[in-house]
Amino acid sequence: MDSLELIRGLSHPSPAKIILLVIDGLGGLPHPNTGKTELETASTPNLDRLTAAGICGITDPIGPGITPGSTPGHLALFGYDPVKFNIGRGVVEAMGIDFDLKSGDIAARGNFCTVDKDGLITDRRAGRISTEKCAELCRLLDRLVIDGVKLSVLPVREHRFVVVFRGKGLALDVSDSDPQQLGVAPKAVGAMHTKAKLMAVVANKFVERAKTILAKHYPANMVLLRGFSQRPNLPTMPEIYKLKPAAIAAYPMYRGLARLLGMSVLETGSTIAEEIKTLKENYADYDFFFLHIKKTDSAGEDGDFEGKVKLIEEVDNSLSSLTGLKPEVIVVTGDHSTPATLKSHSWHPLPVLLHSQWCRPDRVAEFSETACISGGLGRFHATQIMPLAMAHALKLAKFGA
């Protein structure tokens, strides 16, 4: 029996409330001048106080050495084994913009990107074009019909878009066109099975059409596709945990994933203050809140060490608004590390703190990567966070007699 089935059999509803605060890309690496990570550099008196009163540890979202994408990183936080439940990026993006994905549809995540005169990629994000520009370009590509397959091309945010392929004879698996590196040409989409041949052919024809249509739209003069996928069949969080869960997340991908897992996705502004306002306004109506802070990850990806430090301090400043609500359980962690020195997601484990009346505090009084190594939770798999949160909210029955 896997962990989710075990928890499903033990969980019961109760009024107790759980807040899971996810600081995206929280984990870091030491700044070469100071030897301190972003989190260790930030002044975080409130997080430190919560750590001192709570219990902490470090977690691996997938496993030691494995760098998580955003989707698997979050799946682990919600208790789903991300290797077993490997949801394609295309599906998550499509759900994030409320696209009504039908069974059989295949969705892919798209990037507008920049290629040079030789067709080699010089910027995988086309200089992060505006969302308005993205919508304008998507209108140029939308509603194509290729080999009888209908395409929907829809803007997400900045350089990000979704393509949904709908038609007879489409099947997975196909490979990405996005090579995830600079200085090379986009790859041809390849069929991994003979059944997937039509899907690959249509995807490649779409890329060719897009290249022609976008030729005069530098820096967004090409597209990259990845994460071709179909809507999966997942047990929801209400089914597993008997929770009434709500997501407060500004970015579409996270909203899409939350909806897929059965969370109510609340309307919210994108600043930390606006997200906390949303939490307060809806606090009475739910018993689980996934509160997502995105910009820490973006700062890490941009190599902006100081920016990431300031954002962590901003979260810390807002913490009293959360603790003031007196939820039975608060968990603070991240979905993966994004060290500013690496400018990308990384495999390094995440610090995690859990605060509750019923936790057994350890001796750690500082919320940092290094300090949490000595925490009472030890080093553990991130899929264990939800069982721990549920237990500390007294929402899990005894196993066995």
Add this chain to the structure above:
Amino acid sequence: MDSLELIRGLSHPSPAKIILLVIDGLGGLPHPNTGKTELETASTPNLDRLTAAGICGITDPIGPGITPGSTPGHLALFGYDPVKFNIGRGVVEAMGIDFDLKSGDIAARGNFCTVDKDGLITDRRAGRISTEKCAELCRLLDRLVIDGVKLSVLPVREHRFVVVFRGKGLALDVSDSDPQQLGVAPKAVGAMHTKAKLMAVVANKFVERAKTILAKHYPANMVLLRGFSQRPNLPTMPEIYKLKPAAIAAYPMYRGLARLLGMSVLETGSTIAEEIKTLKENYADYDFFFLHIKKTDSAGEDGDFEGKVKLIEEVDNSLSSLTGLKPEVIVVTGDHSTPATLKSHSWHPLPVLLHSQWCRPDRVAEFSETACISGGLGRFHATQIMPLAMAHALKLAKFGA
């Protein structure tokens, strides 16, 4: 999906180099007079410096409480679950002497041993007879034909030899004749399935013939057989990791295992200095080096606490030759513990250190069993060492989008 399949899908080739330094039997137990293990007694300023700059932890090759043999201990280090991939000792020994093992052949590891007039074992290694003596005795036993099965009996090193059985009707599984203790008689080889009956019969007839032939060759007056096995079908390290791996190991068993996993096995002398010379000479041609130090284990098995301390110090003295090559990743650990006080392999976990530009250092500045408990890698399964080494060499792509 198991861990190897996950890594196979994420790994990509790059020029970055990894050195895995395996100090065989590294882990120890405290000396009763000092309370310090062999590693804690040894002066190891260079290993300590590397630990301070790197990250450390402790690993279990198989699981808590399980004492690894040399083969499973090493399989775990290379990322292969040693319970899933249980390679018989016979196969590894046969490959170590370059025996051309065919599909269907069954190989067993042999020991020349000493029995008393009652047939009870007094020395499982016959006083570690010389390799020359071993070869001479093997010639007496080689090329027998028993019940239509052809036997090859070939010397390995000191008291160790290999028997390969080739013929129709042979099958696994059969039990060992080696009882792995003193004061008892060798056991009869037993068939665990009816299909294996002929194999057991032939093995027992061989042991009887050997007893007669060796009667006048005290102390090598008997044989012990163990690890009856056939050549397995394993994914290789180049397939899984996209590495070009090389093994620098002087002892046949380790060379055989390395070859089985797709490593190039380099010609080398057996001293630490000679092995490092081999590393330097071949450094440009490979991107992964398994550097094996055997004698620490032999000292532990002989109960030679001081000898093991001195050998560890010798490794420490040579460390600058490794770090001077500036590999992207250095890992130092052992395949199992061999405490001199126990005079045998043991279940105690191993200290491990990983040094790389991209590691997140912890607060540990001493390479020892006790200090590494507080390391940032925590306590983890040794099969995670390769994913961690690969990640720190930036040879693994992100998992999921």
